[in-house]
Amino acid sequence: MTNIPGLGYQHWTAVVEGKGPNPPSPPCISVAGLGVLPAITKSLISVAAYTVTIEFTASGAMNGAVLGPSKQLFYRAQAELGNPNYTFITDLSGRRVGSIEWGKQTMIEIAGRIQKQSALKFVSFQSDDSRLRTMNVLGPDRYVWSFGEGGLLLYRYNANSRNYEAIAKMKHLQTNTVTLELNAIAVQAALLPVCAMAAWIFQAGSRVH
Secondary structure (H helix, E strand, O other): OOOOOOOOHHHHHHHHOOOOOOOOOOOOEEEOOOEEEOOOOOOOOOOOOEEEEEEEEOOEEEEEEEEOHHHOEEEEEEEEOOEEEEEEEEEOOOOEEEEEEOOOOOEEEEOOOEEEEEHHHHEEEEOOEEEEEEEOOOOOOEEEEEEEOOEEEEEEEEOOOOEEEEEEEEEEEEOOEEEEEEOHHHHHOOOHHHHHHHHHHHHHHHHOO
């Protein structure tokens, strides 16, 4: 499967550390048709309402778990037995909440939040700035991932104020470990499984095309 520049972990860390072809350059990053992101500062995200860890197995993004404080299990992702082309995401009760269909065009879905679509449509490139990924989620709000603060910041576009606000942060700690910090806005919008899906896709990198 062909690697997609900018979507995998190696490019992600290279850009964050200023080693990639498009190092971050705050304060002004423009989003096509929706204005400019605010300057990247530590004050953008208030004290996180939720901090979770995503641990991937040694086999990569096909299997893993979303863990809360004290290793409390929130979600689990497991490849289907006998069919590694499918990864199913389940909650604590074992209820299936999402799926990833690996293939020539990887497809993803989360019930009620992400309609079935290609992984590249879910976190699509901004044609004018490869530092940005728009995140396609059901509902009226618009979301954008951008590099900053040693990781990725998730911004929500507020249609009322016509401004962006940072509501979550994703940071790659080790080869197989990612942390997610979500503020109250992100928690209320039920973005934990959505952000976890984004982490799975970023981790997969070369497997999504």
